[in-house]
Amino acid sequence: MVLRLHYNLEKLSMGLVGAIILAASVGGLVEIAPLFTIDETVEIPADLRPLTPLELAGRxxxxxxxxxxxxxxxxxxLADEIDRYGPYSLASESAYDHPMLWGSKRTGPDLARLGGKYSDAWQVAHLTDPRAVVPASIMPAYPWLMQPLDTSGLPGALATLARLGLPYDEAMIAGAEADARAQAAPDGAGTDAFRERHGDRPVQRAFDGDPSRLTEMDAVVAYLQSLGTQTEAARLAQEGTAP
Incomplete structure (x- = not known):
């Protein structure tokens, strides 16, 4: 009977189009409707910190x-994913991500808990020539990341995110370029100002190995080292402890 109904519907082109639109609308509504209440359903963890200017540039x-x-x-x-990568991801962890980078594509490993798993030197070597550290890797090389980082767009980027609700204040926005340089030069003159604006939690070091320069490699490695470290909410949830 179902096949007969479908066969008859196929003979009515406009009816088939209407059925397709109806099916797509129902599916879209199921996916989109929860977004209208996301502010009420996703509670931002108290310890969630926004990305620093350098980490944001890396992103x-x-x-x-x-x-x-x-x-x-x-x-x-899933048990095997938790065993391999760590606590499962919470929507609240991505509350400050615009856009969020979830998804299910796994040509390479998931990076949600990458921060601190490898050294900066390993990350630099891997990005420069993946097969030098992982012989079976199919990841492309990114040697051009050693080029100087353009920081001119950082104040505008922080200002835009602040309008979307991220906790960047005027001092953070005005000092974005200086803070990007300071995070990659821990012994530089801007260290105290960086810590005053961003606190002690962000990692501060010469990510590409040379504190005398600021490169795109610094930014990308800083971002990779921040993944999974912005909040303890997922770990606490797995342990059954309130964040």
């Missing part, structure tokens, strides 16, 4: 180079 480069096409940032609540 932009990460998206520019298409890294998200092969790496997800969403540990699913």
């Amino acid at each position: 932009e480069i990460y998206m520019r180079e298409g890294c998200y096409a092969c790496h997800s940032q969403m540990v699913r609540s």
Whole structure:
């Protein structure tokens, strides 16, 4: 009977189009409707920190180079994934991400808990020539990341995110370029100002190995080292402890 109904519907082109639109509308409504109440359903963890200007620049480069096409940032609540990557991802962890980089594409490993797993030197070597550290890797090389980082767009980027609700104040926006340089030069003159604006939690060091320069490699490695470290909410949830 169902097949007969479908066969008859196929003979009515406009009816088939209407049925397709109806099905797509129902599916879209199911996906979109929860977003209208996301402010009430996703509670921002008290310890969630926004990305620093340097980490934010690294995130932009990460998206520019298409890294998200092969790496997800969403540990699913499956035993094997939790064993491999760590606590499953919470929506609240991505409350400050615009856009969020979840997804299920796994050409490469998930990066949601990457921060601190490898050294800066390993990250630099891996990005420069992946097969030098992982012989079976199919990841492309990114040697051009050693070029100087353009920081001119950082104040505008922080200002835009502040309008979207991220806790960047006027001092952070005005000092964005200086703070990007300071995070990659821990012994430089801007260290105290960086800590005053961003606190003690962000990692501060010469990510590409040379504190005398600021490169795109500094930014990308700083971003990768921040993944999974912005809040303890996922770990506490797995342990059954309130964040």
